[in-house]
Amino acid sequence: MPVRVATWNVNSVRLRVDLIGHLMDEFAPDILCLQEIKVETGGFPAAPLRDIGFRHQHVIGMKSYNGVAILSRLPFKAVGGEPWCGRHDARHAWVELRRGVELHNFYVPAGGDVADPETNPKFAHKLHFMTEMANWWTARKDPARKAILVGDLNVAPLETDVWSHRQLLKVVSHTPVEVAHYNRILAAHDWVDAVRRFIPKAEKAFSWWSYRSPDWTQNDRGRRLDHIWVTPALEPKLKGAQILRDIRAWTRPSDHVPVIVDMVI
């Protein structure tokens, strides 16, 4: 059956319930993966999101920071989430869908300001987290695995994933060491970047624009931090991908926009 999977760093789910409703009205995702819900599991706005169609919800929240959720019109066969780097900081949730398809939702640490693991513990944590991800997927590598990996990976890997490759080479999210870690995870399970299967690599594509710029549209200084990958077993099932750029202009927006993939599972 055709399924539309969306991922969105909402930057506080409680403030974005109405925007999620608009997203549902306009784009009707069957599954919506959220990051940075910034609420404890018990405070998640489950009822209003159920009322717009997401009957099935798997929420891993915490107070103030991080937090991930998978909302779905399709039922789950199993659910879970791993702690990473020995911390239960709500950065990973997974569900099993029909026909054994796994869906993993990640929120990779941002990494702080300074791209140096020796002086910046947040950057060290980011690299450690990504190393663990690569090792985890290597250990689970299986050519038959049908899996989807989505999330805010906080890395813009390609030159066309940032507004200026040259000017961002030393900026956290686009440094060579982060891109190398990103590529290690990708290679760990032969993941396919589903979005770049449909948006040519030569074309600029962004999913995040800073709040700090007075006008996000001016000079289009964005980055592609939000990703959807699939395993080789699912690659032939991909039908399309979109980055919903216009949502950055909605009222009281997140600084990230949703990314969507259509596929058959």
Added chain:
DNA sequence: ATGCCGTATGATATACGA
């Protein structure tokens, strides 16, 4: 590529985002 912008918190400044 620095911003001074948004969100959260037993808050009225501070941590965090990237």
